[in-house]
Amino acid sequence: MNKRKFLQTLLATGSVVLVAKRYIPAGTPAPAPDTTPRTLAAPAPSAAMPAGLNPTLEAATAKEEFELMMQQESELRPGFKHSERAQTGEVMMQQLPNETVDQYLEKIRNYDHTFASDIYLRDANTKLLVPTIARLDRIQSFVGHANFNLISFEEILYFARNYPEIGKFEKTEMDFMDEIFHADATTYGFFGEKITPDIKHRILQKDVVKIDGTGHYLMRGESLTHYQQIHKDVGNELTLTSGIRNNVKQLHLFLAKTFQSEGNLSRASRSLAPPGHSFHGVGDFDVGKVGMGEQNFTADFAATKEYRRLINLGYVDIRYTDTNKFGVRYEPWHIKIENDSVAHCSHGSSPCTA
Numbered sequence: 367m368n369k370r371k372f373l374q375t376l377l378a379t380g381s382v383v384l385v386a387k388r389y390i391p392a393g394t395p396a397p398a399p400d401t402t403p404r405t406l407a408a409p410a411p412s413a414a415m416p417a418g419l420n421p422t423l424e425a426a427t428a429k430e431e432f433e434l435m436m437q438q439e440s441e442l443r444p445g446f447k448h449s450e451r452a453q454t455g456e457v458m459m460q461q462l463p464n465e466t467v468d469q470y471l472e473k474i475r476n477y478d479h480t481f482a483s484d485i486y487l488r489d490a491n492t493k494l495l496v497p498t499i500a501r502l503d504r505i506q507s508f509v510g511h512a513n514f515n516l517i518s519f520e521e522i523l524y525f526a527r528n529y530p531e532i533g534k535f536e537k538t539e540m541d542f543m544d545e546i547f548h549a550d551a552t553t554y555g556f557f558g559e560k561i562t563p564d565i566k567h568r569i570l571q572k573d574v575v576k577i578d579g580t581g582h583y584l585m586r587g588e589s590l591t592h593y594q595q596i597h598k599d600v601g602n603e604l605t606l607t608s609g610i611r612n613n614v615k616q617l618h619l620f621l622a623k624t625f626q627s628e629g630n631l632s633r634a635s636r637s638l639a640p641p642g643h644s645f646h647g648v649g650d651f652d653v654g655k656v657g658m659g660e661q662n663f664t665a666d667f668a669a670t671k672e673y674r675r676l677i678n679l680g681y682v683d684i685r686y687t688d689t690n691k692f693g694v695r696y697e698p699w700h701i702k703i704e705n706d707s708v709a710h711c712s713h714g715s716s717p718c719t720a
């Protein structure tokens with residue numbers, strides 16, 4: 367499905383004023399206003415990505431491409447050398463058989479652009495996108511934003527079933543969420559591993575700590591101590607902007623990003639790990655500068671003195687560097703926590719503590 371088709375399908379459902387306002391051609395009557403409360407934010411202003419590598423490679427094989435990409439490391443700043451930060455289970459570049467490295471890097475640097483090879487939601491799911499996001503919005507309002515970070519799939523079904531102001535999930539919505547969660551994200555162009563593969567993965571209150579004034583939680587153990595150390599060393603202008611996120615929260619973010627991306631799943635996955643693939647599920651967290659709001663999630667954060675201090679500490683790793691192999695944009699705000707217990711996260715019945 368292409369962008370035009372996506373918009374036509376959305377408009378045919380008659381429920382999307384947000385989109386209609388932007389895309390209905392002149393002279394076309396707008397659909398009836400939708401009174402459903404929404405928390406969909408306007409897309410963040412796309413910031414220019416930092417200048418970096420621009421290799422012009424004609425690698426014959428994925429392996430050569432990978433090696434050539436690694437060679438470019440000499441041009442990277444300290445703290446961004448992924449060879450120093452190799453991790454087990456990282457997906458290899460062999461999964462890019464038909465792409466040259468420069469094409470790949472072009473995509474992650476222009477993450478918010480549309481590319482010919484991008485994959486879109488299919489028709490039936492496009493119709494389910496808005497009602498599913500709206501129901502998840504209602505659950506988030508009901509339980510609170512902080513709790514929504516932790517909530518499990520079974521808990522949202524419980525709340526939806528028992529509270530008429532949320533309303534039970536339709537079977538089609540359940541199937542849609544299930545399909546998105548279990549989809550092979552490599553088809554979108556996302557190459558990260560599945561971190562919390564059980565859709566019912568649970569995060570227990572006893573294993574997390576709420577960070578005052580942030581509305582976010584961190585895992586006890588390495589995540590918490592790492593954050594406390596960073597906060598102490600960088601100063602009070604540095605804050606937690608997102609901590610632990612369970613599969614439901616990541617699904618909600620991913621669907622909202624897919625909506626902003628006009629149904630383009632590939633474009634969404636260049637900005638955000640698809641549900642089940644986020645290291646926020648097991649300990650990674652995001653930091654930002656106090657008062658910068660959503661701008662913290664743009665390359666502007668890398669221009670702050672807090673970021674400079676952060677990167678000069680010498681003990682902080684960034685998960686998604688500007689040459690990362692996951693298929694994701696550069697995220698200078700996303701702090702990587704080593705977590706050897708990832709493999710134990712697949713059972714979904716108890717949390718993964720670092």
Ligand SMILES: [Zn+2]
Pocket residue numbers: 608646650651652697699700701
């Ligand atoms: Zn993050």
